[in-house]
Amino acid sequence: MLRESMQIEGKQMDVRGVTQGFNEHIEVPHADVLVEFAEAVVLQDAARTARASKNMRAVLGDEGFVDAAAIVSAFHGFVRIADAIGIPYTSAAQGQDLPELREQVGINEFYRVKGA
Amino acid sequence: MSATLFAGSALAVRGDLAEAHQRAWKAIAAPGTWLTGERRVAAAAEIRRARSCAHCVLIKAALSPNGVKGVHQTLGVLGEAEVELIHRVVGDPGRLSESWAQSVLARGLSDGEYVEIVGLVAMVMMLDTCTRALGLPEQPLPAPQAGEPTRYRPAGARKQAAWLPLVEPQDATEADGPMYPSPKAGYIYRGLSMVPQSMRDYWALANCHYMPGQYVYQFDKSIRAITRPQTEILAARVSAMHQCVY
Numbered sequence: 001m002l003r004e005s006m007q008i009e010g011k012q013m014d015v016r017g018v019t020q021g022f023n024e025h026i027e028v029p030h031a032d033v034l035v036e037f038a039e040a041v042v043l044q045d046a047a048r049t050a051r052a053s054k055n056m057r058a059v060l061g062d063e064g065f066v067d068a069a070a071i072v073s074a075f076h077g078f079v080r081i082a083d084a085i086g087i088p089y090t091s092a093a094q095g096q097d098l099p100e101l102r103e104q105v106g107i108n109e110f111y112r113v114k115g116a
Numbered sequence: 117m118s119a120t121l122f123a124g125s126a127l128a129v130r131g132d133l134a135e136a137h138q139r140a141w142k143a144i145a146a147p148g149t150w151l152t153g154e155r156r157v158a159a160a161a162e163i164r165r166a167r168s169c170a171h172c173v174l175i176k177a178a179l180s181p182n183g184v185k186g187v188h189q190t191l192g193v194l195g196e197a198e199v200e201l202i203h204r205v206v207g208d209p210g211r212l213s214e215s216w217a218q219s220v221l222a223r224g225l226s227d228g229e230y231v232e233i234v235g236l237v238a239m240v241m242m243l244d245t246c247t248r249a250l251g252l253p254e255q256p257l258p259a260p261q262a263g264e265p266t267r268y269r270p271a272g273a274r275k276q277a278a279w280l281p282l283v284e285p286q287d288a289t290e291a292d293g294p295m296y297p298s299p300k301a302g303y304i305y306r307g308l309s310m311v312p313q314s315m316r317d318y319w320a321l322a323n324c325h326y327m328p329g330q331y332v333y334q335f336d337k338s339i340r341a342i343t344r345p346q347t348e349i350l351a352a353r354v355s356a357m358h359q360c361v362y
Contacts (some may be wrong), residue, residue, distance in 0.1 A: 001335075002348035004304040008335040009345065019356045028345045038353040040247045044167070050272055053251055063341035066129045066250065071340070071350045074247035074325035077238035077318070077362035084201075084208040086217060086279030088305040 030059045034068065041072050125252050137246070137255075137322035138238055143317040145258035149268055150228040150311070153260035158193040159233055160257055162202045163240040168181040168228050172207035180210045197223035198233060205237045206345025214279045217247070226268060227280055228311055233316035239321055246325065273310045297329045305329065326332070 006013045022031050033055045040048035055065045083088075088112040135252075144160055166172060169189040173179045181204075188203045188207060201220050221230060244254060272287025273354045284306065288295040292312045296305065308315040323329070331339055338344045 001332075002345065002352045003337040004345040005348045015199055016256050022349070028349055029343070030346070031349055034342075034349050035348055035353050038350050038359065042354055042357045043250070046248075047248065049250060051251070059341060062127065063130075066133070067340040068247035068346070069246055069348055070325040071247055071342075071347055071355055073242045074322055075351050075354040075358075076245040076272070077242035077322055077325075079319070079355055079358040080205050080209045080238045080241060081234060081307040082163075082304055082360055083212050083358075084205045084217070084237070085282075085307040086212070086214055086229065087282075087307055088277050094308070106220060 033059055037068060038072050041069075042076075121336060124265065126252075127250060127252070130324075133324050136321050139257045140243055140321045141255065143320075144236060144239060145264035146261045147265050148232050148311075149266050149313050150232050152262060153263055155194070156232075156236060157257055157260040158191070159198065159202060159236045160189055160240050162194055163206055163237055163252075164244065164257075165166060165189065169203055169207065172203050175204070176208045181208055196289065196322065196358060197221075197225040198229075199231060201225065201233055205234060206241065206342075227275075228267075231280055231308055231311045232314050235311060235318050236309045238308075239318055240319075242321060242325060255259070266311070270310065270312060274356040277303065278307070280315045281310045282306045283312070321341040 002015065006027070013026055013028075022035060033052070037049070037052040037056050040052045043111060052066065053078075055067075056068060058066065099106075144156055146152050146156075148156050152160070166188070171184070171186045171188045174186065175184045178184045188199050190199045190203075195204070197220050200223070204216070209278060217230070221227060225233075247254060270283045270287075270292045271289055272283045272292070273281040274284070274287065275281045276284075282303075283292065283295065285296045285299040285301060288309075294316065295309065305319070308318055317328075327339055331337060335344055338347060340347060
């Protein structure tokens with residue numbers, strides 16, 4: 001999804017950033033602030049989330065901040081359905097996630113794939 | 117289209133998001149397909165308990181989730197199988213396996229109960245994570261509603277592609293009620309299909325958080341106040357941190 005949404009805007013990205021961290025060259029406005037916010041929320045770090053939220057509101061405004069929080073929380077639900085029901089991981093992105101892309105991103109190192 | 121999500125909060129949020137939260141809590145408190153309202157609210161409470169369970173912390177930190185001895189710190193209302201299901205799905209979802217899922221079922225939980233509880237975990241995690249991310253206080257749990265579960269099992273539910281039975285779009289019947297927005301709905305959409313009401317409740321909430329299905333593959337469009345690449349950076353990073361391969 002990320003790669004497709006970047007390509008349609010004529011932008012390139014290093015997909016390894018999903019697992020290894022994005023560098024400063026990624027062509028998404030405020031990517032660093034977004035990633036920091038996402039990580040703080042996943043880690044349930046209240047102080048870090050508060051700091052990240054302040055930065056989010058400063059650069060995205062309140063509406064952008066609310067939508068970002070909604071999206072981050074949505075993926076706390078999606079991952080649990082996918083992982084607990086055991087839907088086939090080869091069906092991700094409607095089967096369009098090529099094996100080489102999974103390798104490049106680092107998904108093949110995930111427990112579920114390595115244990116398969 | 118603004119509203120205030122919680123009393124006492126000055127942060128304005130989209131009206132549909134606030135309404136979706138209210139509807140979701142109401143649905144959680146109502147009798148489900150396999151669980152009473154009381155058991156569903158007890159599951160919601162256990163989901164919150166699981167987030168501070170010391171045994172779950174040990175499991176998460178271990179090289180293998182299967183070798184950790186001990187017991188979950190539980191509220192003591194639900195049975196062992198329900199507690200194991202809730203705690204593992206909350207605390208370490210990326211390292212579940214089919215054999216683990218079968219072991220939960222072997223402890224006496226039906227496949228319908230399993231799927232309904234997974235739906236509750238997904239909803240409560242989404243609701244609570246959202247309020248926490250917005251810096252708002254946790255919502256009090258709703259009072260359970262009286263009534264009997266419907267015990268409806270779709271005729272087309274089959275164990276085929278996943279660890280639990282699914283209703284593939286071509287197998288859905290009118291008796292199941294509204295199921296799929298499109299016959300091409302992805303597997304993530306089909307995940308809860310064995311319990312159609314759970315599936316509907318979940319997606320009514322999730323669509324307001326992320327985006328309705330018809331927009332998912334329209335990569336040149338964002339219906340939110342951030343761009344599509346910004347949306348997908350958040351999605352990808354959260355999924356990766358959970359070791360979710362989807």
